[in-house]
Amino acid sequence: MSEDKEEIEELQAEVAGLLLHHVYAPLVDDQHVRGVLPAPSAAAAVRVALGDNGECTPARLTAYEIPLRVGDELLTAHDVVGILRSVHTGTHIYPRDRVGSTMGMTLFHVDPTTVEAAPFSTDDWSFTLLRCLAYPSAEERHAARLRGFLFMERGPLRLYLDSEDVPGVIAADVHPGGALTALLAALPSLLGEEWRTSAGADDPHCRYVVDLTDW
Known part of the structure; x- marks a missing residue:
């Protein structure tokens, strides 16, 4: 072919x-x-x-x-x-x-x-990101696993994830956008960076929340 x-x-x-x-x-x-x-x-x-x-x-x-x-x-x-x-x-x-x-x-x-193509919406990018996490390729299957998600006020998408390297469920706040491949590749290591923890995050569904909105 x-x-x-x-x-x-x-x-x-x-x-x-x-x-x-x-x-x-x-x-x-x-x-x-x-x-x-x-x-x-x-x-x-x-x-x-x-x-x-x-x-x-x-x-x-x-x-x-x-x-x-x-x-x-x-x-x-x-x-x-x-x-x-x-x-x-x-x-x-x-x-x-x-x-x-x-x-x-x-x-x-x-x-x-x-034709001037309509822009890809935030919901489009969010769905693409969630689909990639929910149905990872074979080589990405043991990286970061999606356990849940929540659309937040003022735009961020909160991902609830776990991985082999970080115990428990960690939440990551992200702004879905064009650099999804880079974000997906970096997520497993970023989950362990507790210095990124969001101040004042009150979420009983995870151990802590890492702020990746400016990543």
């Missing part, structure tokens, strides 16, 4: 995994993800069907085909989410040759170069 084909297939899988959450939680307004499809003929694209919660009638679904490569650059799964939110809100005019149908659904062929 060529490296390019493998990259596209991996990205299609990432998009499907990221959008699973939006089968139940709306992606935009009242619209839910009703399907994620690899584009046919091994095209470097992904198709996403949106509709009302629980809707399965093809005529009531709208599908968007989004290329996964723009010039020499690959989009990310987060880019696809932002593009979907943008094209499904407001007024977008598609030339006739960019409107078709597939499996009974109206299909719009999106040109990413003409």
Whole structure:
């Protein structure tokens, strides 16, 4: 398999995994993800069907085909989410040759170069972080284990974690954002840094709280 084909297939899988959450939680307004499809003929694209919660009638679904490569650059799964939110809100005019149908659904062929992608929200980043902790890869499985979480006032997300190196449950306050890979890699060692303990934290669900909001 060529490296390019493998990259596209991996990205299609990432998009499907990221959008699973939006089968139940709306992606935009009242619209839910009703399907994620690899584009046919091994095209470097992904198709996403949106509709009302629980809707399965093809005529009531709208599908968007989004290329996964723009010039020499690959989009990310987060880019696809932002593009979907943008094209499904407001007024977008598609030339006739960019409107078709597939499996009974109206299909719009999106040109990413003409779309300003909606920003990834705090809840999006929080869900991504929580999913990575709840379902770690094999090599990360024995690092920091998620035992719980709580959305806090004024923005932080409190993670309740344990690890092989630090006894008991330790809470970590974080601001979910773009550097999730670095945060996930550093979390196990940061849990033991008691000098980061939040002053005045009153939480009976953990031994102490480490403040990683400025990490």
